Amino acid sequence: MSEKWLTALKTIDWVDPSPDLLERANEHGPTLPDPGPPSRLRVTTLVIAIIVAAAGSWAAFAGLSGLDGARHEVADGQEAFNALWPETSRSEAEQVQALVDAGDSGVQWRIDSGSVALRYAQEVLDWPNPIAGSRGTNDADTVIVVVHGPDASCSGIECQNPQAQQRIVTLTLERLVRSGDVGIWSVTAANEGS
Amino acid sequence: MLTANRDYTALYQEVGPALWRAIYAYSGGLRDVADDAVSEAFARAIQHDGTIRRPQSWLYRTAFRIAAAEVRRRNSQTELGELSYEQPSGAEEVVMALRKLSPNQRGAVYLHYIGDLPMREIASLMGISVAAVKVHLHWGRKRLREILGAEKETNDV
DSSP states (O other), X not given: OOOHHHHHHXXXXXXXXXXXXXXXXXXXOOOSOOOSSOHHHHHHHHHHHHHHHXXXXXXXXXXXXXXXXXXXXXXSSSOOOOOOBSOSSHHHHHHHHHHHHTTOGGGGGGGOHHHHHHHXXXXXXXXSBOEEEEXXXXXXXXXXXXXXXXXXXXXXXXXXXXXXXXXXXXXXXXXXXXXXXXXXXXXXXXXXXX | OOOOSSOHHHHHHHHHHHHHHHHHHHTTSOHHHHHHHHHHHHHHHXXXXXXXXXXXXXXXHHHHHHHHHHHHHHHHHXXXXXXXXXXXXXXXXXXXXXXXXXXXXXXXXXXXXXXXXXXXXXHHHHTSOHHHHHHHHHHHHHHXXXXXIHHHHHHHO
């Protein structure tokens, strides 16, 4: 016997979509702006993707082993900013934090560590369907996320490439601009394996 | 009129209504958001015809992303409006209860308990982590129990 709230929830199935949705799609094509990351994040991602592609996809993946954002620190008196992705400078990250604070819908994913890890896998590693699971740490502003891919949804006879779900990367994410729930996450280290 | 190699009529019949109801639940009963997100997702799928390996997953992720942007935009401007169209009997109560949950809680609860999908697939379809799905399910279920369970028991007395 199902619970009462569950029985009630099933009434959603009595609601039907408008009858002309596919017709609208066919006749008008895409009409809404893509709510993806803002353009400067796309540019950053594109630059990283080009670098990764130039090195070769497998070599790029293998090269993740031991990749640590701390290597990006500068020694000329500037404040160190040890992020690998999406931003590689504090000023850029602070601009994104300001957008989050202002309620910009295009960047709210930055305050969800899982979303940041999945986007890293999709946009930098070019994994089409990664999955991610978080591990807690003693520091509330640091999280370890293990990402499986490239196509973790691929299974059974549908999966033409048995290697599709056998790669694992462990990401370290940190809130580098602000602590707490509204602070944006940045990838600070990426290592092959779990 | 865009041309397409894939049979989008068949794909819509297979995926469209369930996707629409998932977005409808996710948006808190906003029919226009569900309509726009689903038709836009199909329009983009048709536009990218031949390049999408798994159209069902792709359509879900795209529609959820579009709906999320619209729900956030509306939430930042004002509260969700009154239900301005006729709901089937019983659905209005559920929609009002769903509005007391966050969008991700609504989406996760609907896909898991009505769509009967495992957490890993929900995470993939909604574009969030499995850990996040677990958290959304826990709190969404708890909240719905508090709202719908208690109200029904009171009415039964």
